[in-house]
Amino acid sequence: MRTAPPAPPPDAYPPPAETGGAAARRYHARHGSVLPAIDPAAGSTAPKHHPGVPVLPLPFPPVFPSPPADRGPAAFLESLGALLALLNGVTRVDWTDAGVGAGRPVPSGGGTYPGEVYAATASGLCHYLPSAHALELLSHADLRAGLTRSLDRPPLEQPETVLLITSRLDANLARYGPFGHRLQALDTGVLTGQALTLLESAGAAPMAHARFADDEPGRLLGLDPGAERVHAVVTARTPGMIAPDAPLLRRRSARSGFEPVAVPSAALLPVLEEAARPIPLDHPAPADCDLYVVAHRVTGLEAGCHRYDPRTGRLVPVAGDVTPRSLFPPGGPGELAGFEAACAVLVTGDYESGYPEHGDRWYRMLNLRAGVVGQRIGLAAARAGLGAGLRCDVDTAAADAVLRAHPDRTTLLAALLGQERGSGAPACHLFRPKGPS
Ligand SMILES: Cc1cc2nc3c(=O)[nH]c(=O)nc-3n(C[C@H](O)[C@H](O)[C@H](O)COP(=O)(O)O)c2cc1C
Known part of the structure; x- marks a missing residue:
């Protein structure tokens, strides 16, 4: 006899089915609006990588200002490398109470960095590895049209660059418990904000999308929806020069x-x-x-x-x-x-x-x-x-x-x-x- 799978708890998040806000209200009342019980000793799960796929090193250190991305394949890689380094790469070495750490241009709740960044371009689909400053080449296929179709409000012009910001759903739960899901949404916003800032300053007219057929971008990326989900899609034209000013590189939390x-x-x-x-x-x-x-x-x-x-x-x-x-x-x-x-x-x-x-x-x-x-x-x-x-x-x-x-x-x-x-x-x-x- 087949037994039915156990029903999810009423405050489960993300909710298994749309409830018009009722599930989100329940989650918020129980986990999202109360102070999290933080376990500072708990780490986060390891960043995502895709064993066995080709890895493409990006020029390091990135060249600033990077050449506009449309000046040939070498310039394209330099530009993408510069963008990704300033979005989610390792930009500094920090000395902290816990020892020496890799500092990033964006903050993350508890330094757990649940977010991952994927880039869909004419050359294929890549996943960015911040610590190696390299790309994992997941597919040679140009997925941009399919990704754009999954958006509720696709941009009027077909975007040349599509960045996908995902969250690893369990990345920060050991430290924060279910409150970690809300932190993941805030962290997605932080990464989205940084992507918009960088692409705006590179003249690429970016747009951030939070409304799309829920599992479709994740399916195109080949993600396991129980482990990692696309939370934001940023569409843009081809970036021009990417050139950070000193304050952008100086951003960090006032740790002392x-x-x-x-x-x-x-x-x-x-x-x-x-x-x-x-x-x-x-x-x-x-x-x-x-x-x-x-x-x-x-x-x-x-x-x-x-x-x-x-x-x-x-x-x-x-x-x-x-x-x-x-x-x-x-x-x-x-x-x-x-x-x-x-x-x-x-x-x-x-x-x-x-x-x-x-x-x-x-x-x-x-x-x-x-x-x-x-x-x-x-x-x-x-x-x-x-x-x-x-x-x-x-x-x-x-x-x-x-x-x-x-x-x-x-x-x-x-x-x-x-x-x-x-x-x-x-x-x-x-x-x-x-x-x-
Ligand atoms: C959504 C969010 C919430 C945060 N909440 C706290 C907090 O409550 N207390 C704290 O000391 N730092 C908090 N931080 C800062 C992170 O601990 C910090 O960004 C991380 O350790 C990385 O360091 P950095 O910002 O210097 O690069 C938060 C960061 C984010 C993005």
């Missing part, structure tokens, strides 16, 4: 903490302006990811919570009796970091606004958006000479209590900003930027 000193509001405002810029995404947001600033030591800005108005560029006071420290659970590392930081930027969103149109997938789409904004904050802070650190260990209820003007909003991600302590944690940068650093 912040000096408890004031920063000028003139340094903060460009960070907010950059973070609030419209995101080239394949769907309009039913409600924006509004930004709130909880200021403690910002010259020219009253202490307390302010809402950033992107139309006027002004900070509108919301509540006076709150500090960055009070956003974190007492006694944890976030409380100390919050005490030292000059301010916290809260990236907020409205889950309920998107379930009617997008169903359960909206949960991932909204967190993806927050990740894009988080990455923009990190890059813009580096540009403004500020130390920054993204945090998912905020006490969501405490943070949401200060968003009084908008009770429908919830905190998706926080970024602490300030002056990084001393000269920061030691790091050796592997690449040279264009122009003076």
Whole structure:
């Protein structure tokens, strides 16, 4: 007699079938909105690789500025190598409490890096190996038309470059438990944000897609849907020159903490302006990811919570009796970091606004958006000479209590900003930027 497979738990994530938001609500209530129990000793699963496929080394160190990709096969590889290195490669060596580590241009919750990057081009399908700075050639077939067809809103012109950002579903679960799934969505957003920034600056008019036939891109990539899924697709034209400036290479988390000193509001405002810029995404947001600033030591800005108005560029006071420290659970590392930081930027969103149109997938789409904004904050802070650190260990209820003007909003991600302590944690940068650093 055949026995039925066991029913998935009611808060399973990703939900096995679309429920119009009910499954995402259950997951969020049980795992996504509560502080994760973090096991710092647990590692992440090994990065993906495909044994037995041809491996194509990319020029190292990448050449900056890279030649435009359309100048022949050598230029194409140099350009793709430069793009992938700055998207998800090893760009520096970090000295940390745990020893020597490989530093990347993008942050990742707990440094677990669940994301993988695949590139579909006219020459075939490749998977990027960050630590080797090499490509695994998975197929010679040009999959771009098939991938584009799987998108809900394909670009008007057939894209020349298609980047696929996946998540290994178990990559961070040992450390974070089921909360890891939400972190994966935020991490996907961080990678998507970096891809958009790089491709925009290379004149490739990128668009990020979060809406597509769920398993179709993964099927074209040959992924096991129980292990790894495509979470975002970035389509673009052929990139022109890729040339990182020094701040892009300098982005990192303020690991050694912040000096408890004031920063000028003139340094903060460009960070907010950059973070609030419209995101080239394949769907309009039913409600924006509004930004709130909880200021403690910002010259020219009253202490307390302010809402950033992107139309006027002004900070509108919301509540006076709150500090960055009070956003974190007492006694944890976030409380100390919050005490030292000059301010916290809260990236907020409205889950309920998107379930009617997008169903359960909206949960991932909204967190993806927050990740894009988080990455923009990190890059813009580096540009403004500020130390920054993204945090998912905020006490969501405490943070949401200060968003009084908008009770429908919830905190998706926080970024602490300030002056990084001393000269920061030691790091050796592997690449040279264009122009003076
Ligand atoms: C979505 C997200 C959430 C994060 N949450 C925290 C956090 O709660 N506490 C913390 O110390 N760092 C947090 N980080 C920062 C990571 O630990 C850091 O990015 C990672 O260790 C890599 O270091 P780097 O940013 O210096 O390259 C977070 C990063 C991301 C992308």
